[in-house]
Amino acid sequence: MEIRNLGRSGLKISAISYGNWLTHGSQVEEDAATACVRQALDEGITTFDTADVYANTAAETVLGKALKGERREGLEIFTKVFFPTGPKAHNDHGLSRKHILESIEGSLRRLGTDHVDLYQAHRYDHETPLEETMEAFADVVRSGKALYIGVSEWRAEELRAAHALARELRIPLVSNQPQYSMLWRVIEEEVVPTSEELGIGQIVWSPIAQGVLTGKYQPGQPHPEGSRATDDKGGADMISRWLRDDVLERVQRLAPIAADAGLTMAQLAVAWVLQNDNVSSAIIGASRPEQVTDNVKAAGVRLDADVLAAIDDVVGPVVERDPAKTQSPQRRDFG
Numbered sequence: 001m002e003i004r005n006l007g008r009s010g011l012k013i014s015a016i017s018y019g020n021w022l023t024h025g026s027q028v029e030e031d032a033a034t035a036c037v038r039q040a041l042d043e044g045i046t047t048f049d050t051a052d053v054y055a056n057t058a059a060e061t062v063l064g065k066a067l068k069g070e071r072r073e074g075l076e077i078f079t080k081v082f083f084p085t086g087p088k089a090h091n092d093h094g095l096s097r098k099h100i101l102e103s104i105e106g107s108l109r110r111l112g113t114d115h116v117d118l119y120q121a122h123r124y125d126h127e128t129p130l131e132e133t134m135e136a137f138a139d140v141v142r143s144g145k146a147l148y149i150g151v152s153e154w155r156a157e158e159l160r161a162a163h164a165l166a167r168e169l170r171i172p173l174v175s176n177q178p179q180y181s182m183l184w185r186v187i188e189e190e191v192v193p194t195s196e197e198l199g200i201g202q203i204v205w206s207p208i209a210q211g212v213l214t215g216k217y218q219p220g221q222p223h224p225e226g227s228r229a230t231d232d233k234g235g236a237d238m239i240s241r242w243l244r245d246d247v248l249e250r251v252q253r254l255a256p257i258a259a260d261a262g263l264t265m266a267q268l269a270v271a272w273v274l275q276n277d278n279v280s281s282a283i284i285g286a287s288r289p290e291q292v293t294d295n296v297k298a299a300g301v302r303l304d305a306d307v308l309a310a311i312d313d314v315v316g317p318v319v320e321r322d323p324a325k326t327q328s329p330q331r332r333d334f335g
Helices: 030-042 054-067 097-111 130-142 156-169 191-198 209-214 235-242 245-252 255-260 265-274 289-296 305-318
Strands: 003-005 012-014 016-019 047-049 076-081 116-121 146-151 173-176 201-204 279-284
Touching: 003 279, 012 016, 012 279, 016 030, 016 289, 030 054, 030 289, 054 076, 054 097, 076 097, 097 116, 097 130, 116 130, 116 173, 130 146, 130 156, 146 156, 156 173, 156 191, 191 201, 209 235, 209 245, 209 265, 245 305, 255 265, 255 305, 265 279, 265 289, 265 305, 279 289
Parallel strands: 016 047, 016 279, 047 076, 076 116, 116 146, 146 173, 173 201, 201 279
Antiparallel strands: 003 012
């Protein structure tokens, strides 16, 4: 397993991290989820990403149980705060001081640890002063309940403002967690250059575009039974944007490129995001242990310039690049 620094911080993480969004406590039964975590550990993954909102807190609980007994110092455990959990009352979401300080306690209890290595703002909160949010995060760090602070899906200007406050408060804001794949490149124009300047690293999610870049979805064909596209617990909604025939046809044309590189299509997709120097880690998910084994083989792979150019030639017309696609909801949207 390749090990990388998270941004310009001293924290070292595995280049491939394991995440349990849409799987643990939801799409995958607990025994299968635990088997995937054990396989991730066996493959050298040390970095595990979750969030309180995943499966309405159940994902944190499953991950905590699966990691129980492991040497805590040998793991990097990440979680997030923003989205509603529980009854969705008016203070059950967002980045207010109240919600942050209450949420970290719940996350630590479910994860079975006294601290997380990275505590992330799951989205930007337009209804709470950024100063209040960052001061609350500073208190979480100073209490020892989180070692580093990160964000997820923040825009370049939001990152810059938060980083300035973090410097004033003397807390380490080290990461952003955006969606990033061959098909979704909205961070490249603004977020990546800003992050490079500030020393912030990307921990990217959905490098395989929810499974579309594996090539298993065929244009004009029914979706494979048991796949994410047939998951009525949230997976089908997330993947639907990629299931257009024009996208699927171009994805099929990636197969010979992957074969020539000696990679599966999933490995090619994960290796592609890891070519970006600002990407510290790519998050993979799995419903079966063998998927973990397949994906981790992308770690340390260097794709030649001609391979990268061939990929761009194939998918270019269906790539989303608009920086405005990075956006956070209003809290009032939740109730």
